[in-house]
């Protein structure tokens with residue numbers, strides 16, 4: 428018969444065994460949490476926006492008060508993933524993004540909604556808008572502007588053509604890599620989305636001056652092309668290399684070290700005022716002297732700080748322009764409502780795209 432060890436002589440478990448034990452406990456707790464989330468969902472159905480707002484609030488409370496000593500970004504990412512994995516018993520929250528997998532839009536969508544969310548890759552920015560407009564997806568993630576390269580025209584074009592709203596912003600720090608399946612010296616072509624090529628223009632001129640620069644629909648599309656041809660390099664996210672079996676031929680090749688792309692989260696309901704919000708809109712001013720200055724004076728009068736302004740030609744109407752505008756404030760504020768009312772009287776067209784919390788860049 429085996430001799431039982433007395434508690435006094437039992438050796439304490441080593442760190443490896445303790446970690447395995449903790450992982451088991453974590454899984455038990457996660458499945459308990461998932462069951463409770465299912466119970467809650469059966470008691471009270473909620474919209475995708477309400478679900479997301481409740482998650483945001485919970486993450487904010489937990490991450491804000493964390494005494495764990497864990498890095499804040501880590502705590503937030505883990506909690507987001509835990510919550511995404513517990514979105515059960517209710518209709519899945521569907522999110523469309525410019526695919527295929529491993530684009531920067533994909534990274535932004537994972538950051539906002541979690542990898543366990545129902546993420547749908549589509550082949551163009553216009554297709555993201557269509558998904559949201561048709562209601563096939565609850566939300567979409569689209570690039571809006573880049574700190575090096577400026578506005579993303581396709582996105583502004585879609586805002587002008589559809590009635591899709593904005594419910595969030597996601598500024599993401601963009602680090603570009605050169606990916607390939609062969610050696611760098613063999614590259615004759617470099618593919619990427621035009622915005623990514625433009626953000627690395629100086630690096631390309633210096634390091635691959637003879638290469639043909641070929642624009643494609645997304646950085647991950649470029650990576651797929653590089654996989655099939657060793658003479659083709661792709662500018663894409665480093666995270667696309669391993670899953671596609673590509674080599675990292677150069678890292679951090681963006682011309683500006685502080686290269687940030689601001690994504691818009693489209694669809695959903697307008698989030699409540701947080702006290703640190705922005706409002707986005709577009710308008711057309713009458714074609715007469717001083718009309719744009721008069722429109723801007725409204726914001727000055729109401730002491731509303733502008734954060735972005737773009738003029739954009741109205742597709743198919745030569746000489747006519749839309750102005751995209753973003754300012755600090757929420758539609759729930761009286762001074763914002765007053766400004767929108769005055770602008771509505773001056774503008775020949777006005778579309779308020781939405782109010783949403785201001786966000787800090789994600790590394």
Ligand SMILES: O=C(O)C(=O)C[C@]1(C(=O)O)C=C[C@@H](O)C=C1
Pocket residue numbers: 525529530531532533570573579601620622623644645646647688
């Ligand atoms: O092609 C991608 O990976 C995208 O998500 C699109 C996009 C863009 O159009 O701005 C997003 C971020 C980078 O600025 C480069 C490309």
